[in-house]
Amino acid sequence: MKRTGITVTALAAGLTATFLAAPAAQAAPPAPPGKAVSIKHLKALRVAKEGSLSGYSRAKFPHWIDVAGACNTRELVLKRDGKNVKAHANCAPYSGTWYSPYDGATWRKPSDVDIDHMVPLAEAWRSGARGWTTRQRQGFANDRASSQLWAVTDNVNQAKGDKDPAKWLPPRASFRCVYVRSWVDVKYRYRLTIDTAEKKALTRLLNACR
Template sequence: MRTPRCPPPPTPAPGSGEEATSINEQGGGGATGSALAALEVLTVKGRAPKTGYDREQFGPRWADVDRNGCDTRNDILARDLQAETFDPDTQNCVVLTGILDDPYTATEIHFQRGQDTSEAVQIDHVVDLSDAWQKGAQHLDETTRTAFANDPLNLLAVDGPTNAQKGDGDAATWLPANRSFRCDYIARQIAVKARYHLWVTAAEKDAMARVLTDCPDQVLPTDETAATAYQVDTTAPQSPTLEPAPRFPAAEPPAPAPAPEPLAPALAPAPAPQAPVQGGTDPQFTSCAKAKAAGHGPYTAGIDPEYHWYGDGDNDGINCE
């Protein structure tokens, strides 16, 4: 890997007049010492409105601030990737391929420049531009904001989808899945905010302090350390970048109600009891006289079916009397 190209540290212009106390100020407006000590010096305030924010407020995208002929994106790719190849027609400025040990996910990403492949590796602003705008950068002049957007201290080559997931989140809402990198990540955010006199919210400060409890002696990165790529431990344990809401087993759908048992076929009503036929079965004689002579009758209407076989001369409902 060739010697990385990175812009020199910028010197911030005065901000809004609310200058944060610097810690062991050094040449580039940076701070040295422990990250915890630097965190205690940062101003704590609420977010300012996002009104007026635009990417152009931070100067041209990936400007060549160090005037080495290469834009900042390619400078950072050259710093953070290994086994890079370069386009010779650009005086070895444009990175064509390389291997990234991603600090956010501790995975190895093979980068290849191209319309459909370049976004696999993106350059992240560790302190996002929108977050900076809401925490003091809107009071900086354009030259200082351009320096902020191109400062190697604030830039990392990282996994593209993870960078998109981060958005403009601060430490209270987003942390790298690679737990072994979190202390470095928070220390870098603090160093950037100290350099540009940006503030933190109370929730952001609390989140930073929680991370640093695991590494109380974590030191701030300097321009020297920012000029070299991080050594990423790809065997480090991972954790979600955001704490997901608790997951509960999906409720099993209720068992379908048993199909109603088919109703028993309706039974024909039992025939009304009929009076016994007197004298046995009537073979339908030709007249009541013959029926009576054979020992049959009398028959009652509505009770004895034999009633209809014979006439009822007096219409009293009884025949063959």
């Protein structure tokens, strides 16, 4: 079976390589491409009606998996995105400061911070991940090498849920250009589809960016 000119086997290899190449620590998620490249990538995405959520469960996207020794993906993202982070011997952070770019809030307890999937797992399922293997979905759900994982305020992440940018945007308006560029980057990397309303919203938002 082929998807947009690449085989499922090749896609699996790519996802695995992306995951294994993830950096151990850095100050923030990798920056998405700029406006011009994002517009080009958006035009390349296939527009299709969203698929059904039938058969979906978060368990089909295994996370947070152990990555380095006792550390799991959530713990590593908390360390990557926080400042002065202190952790127990088992790798779990217990103090530090975390700035949430979605709303501009700063937090000092890890329990106040969620790790958001830029493209939510349910959204990915509806736009192509339903046909992936569990290994591919695991790579997607734990991808620290792209713009996919963000440490953000927990209730802001909960408000987002599985909504795409046609239905939800970060409350901090100055971050929205980075947000939509990141969204397009993840969808493009993983060959996920977009629906008509989603493309219209992304086009409008990208065109308005400086």
